[in-house]
Amino acid sequence: MSTTRDAADALKFPILIGDIGGTNARFALLLDAFAEPKTFPVVQTADFPTLDAAIQTAVLDKTSIQPKSAVLAVAGPVDGDEIDLTNSPWVVRPRQLIAELGLEDVIVLNDFEAQALAISSLPEKSREAIGGGVPHEGASRAVLGPGTGLGVAGLVRARRMWIPVAGEGGHIDLGPRTARDIAIWPHLKTIEGRVSAEQVLCGRGLVNLYDAICAVESKEPVFTTPAEITEAAINKRDAQASEAVELFAVYLGRVAGDIALVFMARGGVFIGGGIFQRIIPILKAATIREAFEDKAPHRALLAEIPLYVVTEPLAALAGLATFARTPRFFGLETTGRRWTAA
Numbered sequence: 001m002s003t004t005r006d007a008a009d010a011l012k013f014p015i016l017i018g019d020i021g022g023t024n025a026r027f028a029l030l031l032d033a034f035a036e037p038k039t040f041p042v043v044q045t046a047d048f049p050t051l052d053a054a055i056q057t058a059v060l061d062k063t064s065i066q067p068k069s070a071v072l073a074v075a076g077p078v079d080g081d082e083i084d085l086t087n088s089p090w091v092v093r094p095r096q097l098i099a100e101l102g103l104e105d106v107i108v109l110n111d112f113e114a115q116a117l118a119i120s121s122l123p124e125k126s127r128e129a130i131g132g133g134v135p136h137e138g139a140s141r142a143v144l145g146p147g148t149g150l151g152v153a154g155l156v157r158a159r160r161m162w163i164p165v166a167g168e169g170g171h172i173d174l175g176p177r178t179a180r181d182i183a184i185w186p187h188l189k190t191i192e193g194r195v196s197a198e199q200v201l202c203g204r205g206l207v208n209l210y211d212a213i214c215a216v217e218s219k220e221p222v223f224t225t226p227a228e229i230t231e232a233a234i235n236k237r238d239a240q241a242s243e244a245v246e247l248f249a250v251y252l253g254r255v256a257g258d259i260a261l262v263f264m265a266r267g268g269v270f271i272g273g274g275i276f277q278r279i280i281p282i283l284k285a286a287t288i289r290e291a292f293e294d295k296a297p298h299r300a301l302l303a304e305i306p307l308y309v310v311t312e313p314l315a316a317l318a319g320l321a322t323f324a325r326t327p328r329f330f331g332l333e334t335t336g337r338r339w340t341a342a
């Protein structure tokens, strides 16, 4: 059973923070309210049988600091005392973490809440603008992150707090817009007949898009992983891989524009996640920007909204750290998601 303590109740330092994706897990320790987080090397979830083993090996065995609390963000719905991860066999058991790691308090959030927390205070050096637009300081923001899946969240400003809104926005429909799209769409693998955004805008989605382009061109696909496709595109070794990466960015710009409309995100739309960071050198900003703004009858509105790529790989950890230090600045409901030692 989780307790009903409020998020505004301060956590005791040192605080272990963790961003646990389907592929990678990133950890840091927060010694006090002012120190920079002490980060640890990124680990692959597949390399450890359990989360507890990963924390023990990747963090606790590397330091003499004993955390008193933990704030973990996981890719999966947080319900109950056993939290399954969507794309990994790990199960998060907060009661077990408290008993075995000597913690007093554990908060488990959704990974896209963490991305939303990250964009509340992302420094300029950790982002790169795609085209124009001017951020409105007190306005809402939004974040999209293609990784193992496609995460989407809004960050709404109300009552002098930031309120992360993490839904399932990665599963909205993605439709064709250009003649080229119309040629490609029939070849995309669907989910129960739908081309959802996540069918295209994530690691396996990039492979889906590449395969569809090969089918249109009557070419046998030569690559099977997202990394092979981006590597071939970066080195200009393969026309279909290059087009797949270019269209991936265009479609992401298109969905980012939709999300901007949903949240009226005059504070900016941010693209996070590992894949986009890897393809920054070959991104064509003008075509992504055009896809973002192509939203009649609201083109003028979109033209004012900034679009950013998050360039800091540990942005979510920084967001979790900001929350862990000052939970009262965030409207985050932790009922059923905060566990305390008896």
Ligand SMILES: Nc1ncnc2c1ncn2[C@@H]1O[C@H](COP(=O)(O)OP(=O)(O)OP(=O)(O)O)[C@@H](O)[C@H]1O
Pocket (backbone or CB within 6 Å): 020, 021, 022, 023, 024, 025, 075, 087, 111, 146, 147, 148, 149, 150, 202, 203, 204, 226, 227, 228, 230, 231, 273, 274, 275, 278
């Ligand atoms: N060089 C690369 N180019 C493109 N995609 C890659 C590359 N390397 C890994 N990927 C893909 O990126 C995805 C993992 O994304 P990311 O690095 O953001 O991990 P993650 O944080 O665990 O993701 P998530 O939080 O969505 O589960 C996987 O689908 C992987 O196949």
